[in-house]
C-alpha cells in the first residue's frame with residue numbers, strides 16, 4: 462500500500478472496527494451508574510492466574526519481531542540493536558520500503574537480514590505465527606495495537622505495544638484476559654518512565670524526601686499541529702482520532718511516571734476520575750493559515766477539545782491532574798509533578814522545594830541530589846543512552862531494562878495491568894466528558910492484586 466492511499470476509511474475498514482470502536486456512543490453502553498452515583502464499568506470474571514509479579518523465563522538472548530517500522534518502530538529498532546543480547550529476526554509494515562529500510566539497518570549493524578512481512582494489512586499474523594520469537598513489539602497506529610497484541614499473545618509471545626496500548630475499556634480488558642490466558646507479558650513501552658529525571662525522582666520519593674505523597678500531575682502538552690496535517694507518518698492517521706473522540710487521547714506519557722511515584726497497582730490504584738474538555742478550535746485555526754481553501758481536510762469536523770484536563774482520585778485519597786493538548790502552540794511539557802507533606806518536585810524545568818531547606822522558600826535545581834539519587838541504570842548506561850537514544854536517552858534505557866529483565870529472568874517493570882490502567886484514562890475521560898464531567902470509576906484491572914508491593918526498575 463502506497464502511503465498516499467492510506468485513508469481513515471481504509472485504516473478503520475482494514476482494522477475491522479469501522480463503526481464499532483470509535484466514537485463515544487460505543488463506549489457508553491459498557492458503563493452503569495453505581496450506587497454511589499459514580500459511573501462504573503462492568504468487570505469480567507477472572508479465569509486465569511494473575512500476571513502480577515510473574516518473572517520472565519531466563520533468556521540467553523532475546524529474539525525480537527517488530528510490527529510497524531514507521532517513525533517510532535524504526536527508532537526503537539535502532540535502540541534495541543544497541544542493546545547487547547538482542548537479535549531482530551522479523552520486521553513488518555504495510556509499506557515495503559519501510560521493512561526494507563529497517564531490514565537494511567539491522568544488516569548494517571552486523572546481524573543477519575530479518576524476514577520482511579509487507580504483504581498487506583494482516584501479514585502481521587504471519588509474523589506472529591513464528592515460533593522463533595521471544596518478544597513482539599508493536600508500533601503501529603492506535604487502532605491496530607490491540608488486535609496485533611492479541612495475535613501475538615495467542616501465539617505465545619511476550620508482547621509490547623507503543624503508547625497507548627488500548628483505545629477503549631473493552632480493549633483494555635481484552636489485553637488483560639489475553640495476557641493472563643497466554644501467561645505471557647503484555648507491556649506498554651512507556652518510555653517516559655525511564656527518563657533520567659523520572660528515575661531519579663522516583664528514588665528520592667521512595668527515600669521519603671517529599672514525605673507522605675498527596676498529589677501529582679502529568680501532561681502531554683505537545684504542539685503537533687504541523688505533524689497532524691503532514692502527508693506522511695502520523696499525519697496519515699493521528700488527526701482522525703480528533704474527529705470522533707473527545708477526551709485525553711494520549712494520557713500515558715504524563716501519567717506513567719506519576720503512577721510510579723504513587724505506587725499505583727503496587728499499593729495504591731486509580732479509583733475514579735472526572736474530565737473536562739475545552740472547545741475545539743486549535744486545528745481549525747491552524748489549517749486556516751496553512752491549507753488551501755479547497756483542501757479536503759478543510760471540511761473535517763474535529764470533536765476533540767483542544768485542552769483536556771482530568772482529575773484522578775486514588776484509593777488512598779491522592780489526587781492526580783492529567784492534561785492533554787496537541788492542538789495549540791505550547792512548548793513541550795509533561796509537567797511531571799509530585800508532592801507531599803515535606804516538599805514538591807515539578808519539571809519543565811526541573812525544580813525541587815523541600816520544607817525547611819537552607820535556600821529558603823524557593824525552588825532549587827536537582828544537581829546537588831544527583832550524586833546520591835541518580836538511578837544506577839543511568840549511572841551505568843547514561844553515556845551510551847545519550848549517544849544511541851531518542852528522547853534524551855530514555856528510549857535506550859527502557860530497551861536496555863526490558864532486555865535486562867528477560868535475560869535475568871525477573872519480572873518486567875510494567876505489566877498488562879499497567880498497560881490497561883494507564884491507557885484507560887483515554888476512554889474514561891471520553892465517558893466523563895460525554896456525561897457532563899461526571900465521575901467515572903476505574904475498573905480494577907488487577908482484580909484485587911493492586912496492593913501487592915513491587916518495584917519499578919528496582920526501586
Ligand SMILES: NC(=O)c1ccc[n+]([C@@H]2O[C@H](COP(=O)([O-])OP(=O)(O)OC[C@H]3O[C@@H](n4cnc5c(N)ncnc54)[C@H](O)[C@@H]3O)[C@@H](O)[C@H]2O)c1
Nearest residue numbers: 529530531532533534554555582600601602623624694695
Ligand atoms: N513512546 C513514544 O515516545 C512515541 C513516539 C512516537 C510515536 N509513538 C507511538 O508509536 C506508534 C507509531 O507511531 P509513529 O510515529 O511511528 O507512526 P508512523 O505512522 O510513522 O508509523 C506507523 C507505521 O505503522 C505501519 N502500519 C499501519 N498499519 C499497519 C498494519 N496493518 N501492519 C503493519 N504495519 C502497519 C505504517 O505503515 C507506518 O509505517 C503510535 O502508537 C504512537 O503513539 C510513541
